[in-house]
Amino acid sequence: MKTEQHTGKIKKAPPWVAIVGNPNCGKTALFNRLTGLHHKVGNYPGITVEKKSGRIRNSRIILRDLPGTYSLNSKSVDEKIVSDMVQSWRDPNSRPRAVIVVADATNLIRNTYLALQILDWNVPTIIVLNMIDEARKKNISIDANELQRRTNAWAVIPASAKYGQGIKEIIETLERIPDNVLLPNHPPRLVEIENYSEDIAPLEQFLEVKKDSLNHHPRIEALRLLSDSGYINYLSKFFSASELQALLDITKQVKSALTVKNIPYHNLEQSSRFAYIDLYLGDVFKKDSVSRRSMSERADAILTHPVFGPLALLLVLGFIFNAIFSWAQLPMELIQSGIDWTSAQAGAVLPDGVFKSLMTQGIIGGAGTILIFFPQIIILIFFLSLLEDSGYMARMAFMMDKLMAKIGLNGRSVLPLLSGFACAIPAVMSARTIENRRDRFVTIMLIPLMSCSARLPVYTILIAAFVPAEYILGFIPMQAAVLMGIYFLGMFTAIFAALVFKKFYPSKSVQTMLMELPPYRMPLARSLWWQIYDKGKSFLTTAGSIILAISIVLWFLASYPQQSDSRQQTSRERIEYSYAGQLGHFIEPAVKPLGFDWKIGVGLITSFAAREVMVSTLSTLYNLENDSGQSQSLIEAMRKDRYPDGRPVFTVLSVLSLMVFFVFAAQCMATFAVIKKETNSWRWPLLMTGYMTVLAYVSCLIVYQGGHLLGFI
Amino acid sequence: MHRNRGKGMGKNTKERKMQEIKLADLKPGQEATICSLTEHNSGNDRLRELGLIDGTPLRVIKYAPLGDPIEIKVRGFYLSLRKSMARQIRVRLRGNIEN
Numbered sequence: 001m002k003t004e005q006h007t008g009k010i011k012k013a014p015p016w017v018a019i020v021g022n023p024n025c026g027k028t029a030l031f032n033r034l035t036g037l038h039h040k041v042g043n044y045p046g047i048t049v050e051k052k053s054g055r056i057r058n059s060r061i062i063l064r065d066l067p068g069t070y071s072l073n074s075k076s077v078d079e080k081i082v083s084d085m086v087q088s089w090r091d092p093n094s095r096p097r098a099v100i101v102v103a104d105a106t107n108l109i110r111n112t113y114l115a116l117q118i119l120d121w122n123v124p125t126i127i128v129l130n131m132i133d134e135a136r137k138k139n140i141s142i143d144a145n146e147l148q149r150r151t152n153a154w155a156v157i158p159a160s161a162k163y164g165q166g167i168k169e170i171i172e173t174l175e176r177i178p179d180n181v182l183l184p185n186h187p188p189r190l191v192e193i194e195n196y197s198e199d200i201a202p203l204e205q206f207l208e209v210k211k212d213s214l215n216h217h218p219r220i221e222a223l224r225l226l227s228d229s230g231y232i233n234y235l236s237k238f239f240s241a242s243e244l245q246a247l248l249d250i251t252k253q254v255k256s257a258l259t260v261k262n263i264p265y266h267n268l269e270q271s272s273r274f275a276y277i278d279l280y281l282g283d284v285f286k287k288d289s290v291s292r293r294s295m296s297e298r299a300d301a302i303l304t305h306p307v308f309g310p311l312a313l314l315l316v317l318g319f320i321f322n323a324i325f326s327w328a329q330l331p332m333e334l335i336q337s338g339i340d341w342t343s344a345q346a347g348a349v350l351p352d353g354v355f356k357s358l359m360t361q362g363i364i365g366g367a368g369t370i371l372i373f374f375p376q377i378i379i380l381i382f383f384l385s386l387l388e389d390s391g392y393m394a395r396m397a398f399m400m401d402k403l404m405a406k407i408g409l410n411g412r413s414v415l416p417l418l419s420g421f422a423c424a425i426p427a428v429m430s431a432r433t434i435e436n437r438r439d440r441f442v443t444i445m446l447i448p449l450m451s452c453s454a455r456l457p458v459y460t461i462l463i464a465a466f467v468p469a470e471y472i473l474g475f476i477p478m479q480a481a482v483l484m485g486i487y488f489l490g491m492f493t494a495i496f497a498a499l500v501f502k503k504f505y506p507s508k509s510v511q512t513m514l515m516e517l518p519p520y521r522m523p524l525a526r527s528l529w530w531q532i533y534d535k536g537k538s539f540l541t542t543a544g545s546i547i548l549a550i551s552i553v554l555w556f557l558a559s560y561p562q563q564s565d566s567r568q569q570t571s572r573e574r575i576e577y578s579y580a581g582q583l584g585h586f587i588e589p590a591v592k593p594l595g596f597d598w599k600i601g602v603g604l605i606t607s608f609a610a611r612e613v614m615v616s617t618l619s620t621l622y623n624l625e626n627d628s629g630q631s632q633s634l635i636e637a638m639r640k641d642r643y644p645d646g647r648p649v650f651t652v653l654s655v656l657s658l659m660v661f662f663v664f665a666a667q668c669m670a671t672f673a674v675i676k677k678e679t680n681s682w683r684w685p686l687l688m689t690g691y692m693t694v695l696a697y698v699s700c701l702i703v704y705q706g707g708h709l710l711g712f713i
Numbered sequence: 714m715h716r717n718r719g720k721g722m723g724k725n726t727k728e729r730k731m732q733e734i735k736l737a738d739l740k741p742g743q744e745a746t747i748c749s750l751t752e753h754n755s756g757n758d759r760l761r762e763l764g765l766i767d768g769t770p771l772r773v774i775k776y777a778p779l780g781d782p783i784e785i786k787v788r789g790f791y792l793s794l795r796k797s798m799a800r801q802i803r804v805r806l807r808g809n810i811e812n
Contacts, residue, residue: 073758110789290770290771291772296791297791405795514763
């Protein structure tokens with residue numbers, strides 16, 4: 001019985017449909033199917049996640065994808081996005097034309113809880129039984145018509161987003177729903193198992209009066225008020241101050257009445273809803289016995305085995321990191337030569353002057369730093385998506401959770417932190433898989449401590465120049481040992497920093513590690529492609545634009561002011577005369593205690609564009625031509641460089657100090673930009689820069705001055 | 714269905730209470746039924762929303778290689794939860810109760 005009422009009002013805005021569902025129910029896959037291959041994804045920066053919206057294929061209906069949630073009683077920031085939106089449906093003008101509740105057909109009982117909560121808002125609700133192909137393979141039978149009849153959903157449509165089944169029917173059903181349908185009030189979909197109705201009656205009666213403006217059943221409102229003390233904020237605008245006080249008082253009385261009867265008032269909704277599911281819907285779907293061992297469980301006998309599990313994990317991670325380094329090498333070289341070629345072409349075509357310098361050094365150089373990391377980012381995103389889609393990511397988190405819990409994080413932090421060794425940018429982006437906001441932000445703060453691949457050229461040249469190619473104890477190569485020590489320094493500091501965060505920013509929620517282990521699934525090529533496309537694009541546009549802007553600023557600092565006869569000058573003199581050079585001299589007193597001279601100071605400033613820029617800056621400052629023998633001659637020049645009083649500029653101590661600086665200092669604008677984007681605030685990137693700069697400075701001071709005190713030069 | 718068949722008959726309440734143990738004390742492979750989630754907090758709240766309400770059967774799959782968290786199968790899906798949480802869940806062993 002679908003009674004409809006047309007308000008007859010002509011709306012200019014196109015109709016929209018909300019799409020909700022549990023995490024991992026295939027919601028995004030369905031969204032992509034419905035909106036089609038050429039959908040336009042609008043990214044709305046949320047606090048922790050993106051809300052996506054797109055137009056349904058060959059239709060004017062707008063589809064809004066919302067973060068996955070298990071219930072409308074939100075426990076996290078992304079879940080709150082969903083519950084806040086649903087709360088806005090009290091106002092008929094902000095109601096969607098319909099709601100699609102995506103339910104995992106292989107796991108229907110649990111998915112039904114959210115569906116029932118949504119259904120009770122009396123907006124036309126379509127339950128999509130997704131992954132119906134998988135359910136059929138598992139011999140799970142669901143009577144869709146019976147489910148529709150009993151829950152009074154608008155429609156129940158079996159579908160498979162993976163294979164495109166049922167998509168047409170969903171679109172047709174949506175098209176046929178008229179605008180502004182107001183379904184008649186349906187009794188709430190729950191079964192009272194504790195005898196509480198008498199006790200909560202005063203609360204229900206009070207809310208009954210405002211039924212027309214609340215647009216939500218008083219019984220459900222009453223249960224939510226009892227379970228969540230913050231829920232009253234959703235109702236406050238419908239009541240006067242005195243009414244609100246009365247509401248609070250009644251809630252308090254009801255709570256104490258229930259306490260007397262020993263009824264746990266916090267979870268009446270959950271028990272009543274599951275009682276409804278078990279008693280009223282139980283025969284609609286075949287239940288899976290807890291005793292049955294699924295295919296995934298059998299696979300996990302090895303993959304999360306106490307011995308073989310961690311071994312397999314090491315193999316997988318080793319393979320991925322090797323791939324990031326080795327697979328990316330060729331495309332990175334190609335991009336580098338492409339940029340050099342473009343720069344040379346532009347240099348040849350453009351007339352000498354400011355514009356040429358801006359184009360070749362500022363813009364093309366800046367775009368270069370963005371593009372050069374792109375292959376690594378794409379490869380990492382590919383593997384992350386693969387791990388996530390296949391279901392292995394959850395197993396990794398399961399195995400590593402205890403280790404991470406010790407430092408106040410959870411199992412999901414492992415992968416972003418390890419990715420940091422390749423590049424902090426995709427690593428920060430991959431932290432999105434951490435649901436807990438606090439753990440996610442702390443993980444992001446630790447990622448830059450992992451020595452990324454951009455730091456490698458700096459370490460390599462410093463070690464090659466100043467660490468003797470000798471063996472410790474006759475068999476351990478000293479250069480390799482120093483390099484490894486540098487990597488470990490970052491890792492151990494990250495553990496320490498995590499403990500500091502744990503002390504000063506402790507986790508408030510207990511829900512840190514409640515995680516479903518989804519069945520293993522074959523990842524779908526189109527889904528992988530879309531993830532790579534979306535994330536790659538958002539990196540290029542958001543982080544890219546900031547990087548470009550800072551590159552131009554840095555170019556300006558390194559090129560101005562110019563002396564009138566700048567042509568005759570060497571590049572070293574030009575830089576020394578520029579703002580960057582002046583800044584280098586200006587900060588020299590500050591970096592001198594760390595063992596750095598003004599040239600290194602300039603390098604520290606320019607390497608904010610990207611760390612490996614340090615090497616090219618030093619080359620420029622030592623008047624070196626950009627030829628193949630660059631690193632060799634740079635090493636020579638650095639070894640020979642002397643202060644005016646004849647002391648060498650680079651000593652073992654100052655080189656060590658410089659490497660320590662590179663381990664700790666937050667000198668990467670791309671990381672800064674991506675953290676700004678991912679946390680949607682300036683506070684976190686500034687905190688990152690602040691704590692890492694202090695850490696770098698103090699550590700270098702200890703290394704250099706402490707070394708002096710111990711008698712090293 | 715075959716809950717407490719034979720052996721569970723005629724037990725008095727006190728003995729029944731005695732059978733209640735913490736989920737975190739179960740061994741891999743053991744099946745049990747949820748009796749109660751002792752405390753009220755957002756974690757337990759979420760467990761109830763996932764369908765872990767009184768009377769729900771479950772099976773312990775395993776403990777993670779480092780001993781924590783614990784993996785259970787409940788209502789047709791596999792769930793990982795930390796032992797600290799599993800200590801707050803009281804369960805009653807199903808089927809053959811070992812002495």
